[in-house]
Amino acid sequence: MIEFVDISLGDGPQVQCGRCAGSPERAAFRSGAEVVEEAGAACKGWSRGTGPNIRLTGAEPFTHQELPRIVAGVMEAGCRRLAIDTDAVALRSAQNAHGALSAGVRHIRVTFLAGTEGVHDALAGMPGIFDSTREGVAAYRATADAAQLPVSITVAVPVCRHNLRDLPSAVGAAVEAGADRVEMSVTDGGIDLAAAVPWIVAACDTGVVNGVWVEVGGVPFCMLAGYDMHLADAVRGRDGSKPPVCTLCPLDGVCGGAPVGASADQLALLAPPPFAAKLAPQIARARAQEVC
Amino acid sequence: MAQPMRTVLLGLNSPGYRSLALGYLRAYAEADSALAGRCAFETLDLDTSVDPWWAAWRVLGLEPDVLGISVTCWNARAVYEVCRIVGSVRPECAIVLGGPEVGPAAEDVLAAHPEVSAVVRGEGEVTFAGLLAELARGGKAWRVDGLALRRGDEIVSTPDRALVADLDSLPSPYLTGLLQPLDGGAYLETYRGCPHRCAYCFEGKGYGKIRSFSDARVAAEIEAVATAPGVKSFSFIDPVFNLTDGRLRKFADWMAPHVARGLRLHTIEVDIERVDDEAAALLREAGVASVETGPQTIGAAALAACDRPFDAMKFAAGVRALRAHGISCECDLIVGLPGDSAYDFLAGLRFCFDLDPGKVQSSTLHVLPGTGLWERALELGLEFDREPPHEVIATPDVSFRDLRRAEVMASSLQSIYRARV
Numbered sequence: 001m002i003e004f005v006d007i008s009l010g011d012g013p014q015v016q017c018g019r020c021a022g023s024p025e026r027a028a029f030r031s032g033a034e035v036v037e038e039a040g041a042a043c044k045g046w047s048r049g050t051g052p053n054i055r056l057t058g059a060e061p062f063t064h065q066e067l068p069r070i071v072a073g074v075m076e077a078g079c080r081r082l083a084i085d086t087d088a089v090a091l092r093s094a095q096n097a098h099g100a101l102s103a104g105v106r107h108i109r110v111t112f113l114a115g116t117e118g119v120h121d122a123l124a125g126m127p128g129i130f131d132s133t134r135e136g137v138a139a140y141r142a143t144a145d146a147a148q149l150p151v152s153i154t155v156a157v158p159v160c161r162h163n164l165r166d167l168p169s170a171v172g173a174a175v176e177a178g179a180d181r182v183e184m185s186v187t188d189g190g191i192d193l194a195a196a197v198p199w200i201v202a203a204c205d206t207g208v209v210n211g212v213w214v215e216v217g218g219v220p221f222c223m224l225a226g227y228d229m230h231l232a233d234a235v236r237g238r239d240g241s242k243p244p245v246c247t248l249c250p251l252d253g254v255c256g257g258a259p260v261g262a263s264a265d266q267l268a269l270l271a272p273p274p275f276a277a278k279l280a281p282q283i284a285r286a287r288a289q290e291v292c
Numbered sequence: 293m294a295q296p297m298r299t300v301l302l303g304l305n306s307p308g309y310r311s312l313a314l315g316y317l318r319a320y321a322e323a324d325s326a327l328a329g330r331c332a333f334e335t336l337d338l339d340t341s342v343d344p345w346w347a348a349w350r351v352l353g354l355e356p357d358v359l360g361i362s363v364t365c366w367n368a369r370a371v372y373e374v375c376r377i378v379g380s381v382r383p384e385c386a387i388v389l390g391g392p393e394v395g396p397a398a399e400d401v402l403a404a405h406p407e408v409s410a411v412v413r414g415e416g417e418v419t420f421a422g423l424l425a426e427l428a429r430g431g432k433a434w435r436v437d438g439l440a441l442r443r444g445d446e447i448v449s450t451p452d453r454a455l456v457a458d459l460d461s462l463p464s465p466y467l468t469g470l471l472q473p474l475d476g477g478a479y480l481e482t483y484r485g486c487p488h489r490c491a492y493c494f495e496g497k498g499y500g501k502i503r504s505f506s507d508a509r510v511a512a513e514i515e516a517v518a519t520a521p522g523v524k525s526f527s528f529i530d531p532v533f534n535l536t537d538g539r540l541r542k543f544a545d546w547m548a549p550h551v552a553r554g555l556r557l558h559t560i561e562v563d564i565e566r567v568d569d570e571a572a573a574l575l576r577e578a579g580v581a582s583v584e585t586g587p588q589t590i591g592a593a594a595l596a597a598c599d600r601p602f603d604a605m606k607f608a609a610g611v612r613a614l615r616a617h618g619i620s621c622e623c624d625l626i627v628g629l630p631g632d633s634a635y636d637f638l639a640g641l642r643f644c645f646d647l648d649p650g651k652v653q654s655s656t657l658h659v660l661p662g663t664g665l666w667e668r669a670l671e672l673g674l675e676f677d678r679e680p681p682h683e684v685i686a687t688p689d690v691s692f693r694d695l696r697r698a699e700v701m702a703s704s705l706q707s708i709y710r711a712r713v
Binding site for chain 2: 001002049050075079080081082104106107150151152180181207208211212213226229230
């Protein structure tokens with residue numbers, strides 16, 4: 001509903017499940033000028049509602065030598081909401097937290113693979129990272145509160161075969177860390193979604209009863225019966241009927257209906273990795289029709 | 293000579309505010325010749341953070357003969373707790389309630405709260421003073437119009453009281469010095485009633501037509517509040533500040549000298565669909581820094597159920613005009629209105645965010661006594677908490693769980709919206 005354009009800073013080590021995918025050991029950054037140019041173009045042509053809003057993704061931003069210049073350039077381009085994907089380790093330093101806030105970084109997104117230090121660190125393959133991230137988030141929030149600057153903290157929870165049972169506790173940890181929002185997304189193409197859904201809905205409930213919203217990506221709404229609001233950006237104005245695209249969906253036989261008038265982006269959101277390839281032609285066709 | 297009747301007026305206000313209603317009650321009663329020398333007043337302006345037991349402790353320390361409390365949906369639970377304690381410890385004290393929470397349901401309140409002696413229905417100043425006069429002389433309270441009260445074992449309502457025809461006959465709490473303006477927390481009232489009849493709202497308090505204080509009175513109150521020590525901003529309690537352009541012109545003139553030295557008006561409620569460039573300029577001249585407005589909902593079914601007009605184009609134009617003049621706008625939405633699904637509410641959120649008004653605020657529907665929704669709740673299938681603050685529990689269009697989800701999602705989105713440069 002409040003959209004961000006993701007702009008990659010490059011590739012590099014990230015907090016992610018090491019059992020699912022390896023991570024580059026060394027960062028390969030894009031140049032600051034290149035990033036700022038892309039951000040400038042995104043700001044200039046902004047047509048996505050309140051904004052422009054940019055999120056710097058990819059490699060850890062605080063290891064990019066040109067970060068101050070990039071942030072300044074993005075803000076100069078007219079960005080109103082600047083978010084960064086970070087492990088927040090650098091934000092443990094009050095000086096860094098203050099510097100980021102002063103420069104205009106009012107949104108951070110950190111990743112929790114689980115709700116406990118042991119599981120998170122083991123999956124990430126980075127001993128001590130869970131506590132360091134939480135300390136960084138706390139310092140960022142405290143610095144913002146002291147300066148009376150409104151900030152928003154998002155916790156990303158990638159869902160894979162290895163952390164299913166930890167999803168509710170990961171949301172609990174996000175609550176404890178002061179998150180405003182959790183983004184839970186299925187990233188594992190080989191996951192058994194039917195087995196994952198009970199854990200995902202339990203995590204959604206954990207968020208709601210603790211006052212923190214959990215948005216789910218990568219799961220078709222038909223598998224989240226009663227929880228479709230958690231896919232709110234993808235599902236709107238549903239009246240029960242199905243658009244033609246559903247006929248080729250492998251879940252068509254059990255699907256109760258997809259959003260009427262869904263955009264290509266929304267359809268893409270509805271298609272989890274195992275089915276994305278099969279839906280690709282329909283998504284491409286819908287996108288072409290929208291362009292027309 | 294008999295001791296004057298000790299009358300304590302208790303306000304349980306939002307933090308940072310004092311009760312304007314109690315100010316009016318006391319100012320009128322103190323000016324009433326029938327009460328001269330027979331009644332002594334003390335106002336306890338506390339806030340809702342005070343534990344009701346300690347509020348009762350403060351009240352009882354004053355050994356009141358009469359305790360008057362203004363009740364709204366959000367302080368009612370605390371008020372009833374205070375009443376129970378005071379009624380237990382000092383049963384000889386007459387407890388009198390008034391305000392929007394209890395007036396429209398006066399007899400029910402008396403039935404549910406045996407320690408309460410009487411409830412003022414509707415406009416309170418004249419009725420409350422009349423009741424005090426009867427109590428002071430040991431007379432018959434049931435002779436006072438505008439009350440619900442106990443007569444023996446019965447609960448009875450006296451005839452409705454006519455509205456005050458000349459609002460200037462009500463002494464000003466500010467001009468009499470009874471109410472000291474607080475920075476940011478002072479509110480002025482320039483008229484009573486509301487031009488709209490939205491079914492969820494009781495701001496018009498069923499008064500029907502609009503009655504205004506005179507220009508001279510309003511100008512004098514503005515002068516008093518604007519020049520009070522430490523006051524840098526204040527507000528108006530009027531449901532629609534921009535009733536007419538002519539009225540805005542007057543406010544701009546009255547406020548001009550104060551605006552010049554930096555004083556600002558905050559959280560002014562406006563009918564935004566009537567705000568064009570000229571009106572926005574006048575609001576700016578009047579020192580308005582921020583306004584509060586709807587749309588409450590953009591769902592056609594809910595708008596119809598609530599008797600509320602909405603023109604998206606005019607609304608958006610109003611927000612743009614205000615922004616162009618540097619005025620921050622708070623767009624309010626209500627989740628749980630009859631006819632609105634959770635997705636209708638989310639569409640309203642998107643509509644507001646896309647306008648980029650400055651602030652977007654959502655709240656859950658409260659089915660308030662005296663409102664159209666209160667009266668039609670059964671017909672509309674509204675499940676709501678009968679206990680104050682009367683939050684909606686579920687509607688035919690949105691389940692209990694989805695209502696709670698919508699609240700949490702809205703809160704999350706608002707935090708994202710707020711976090712900007």
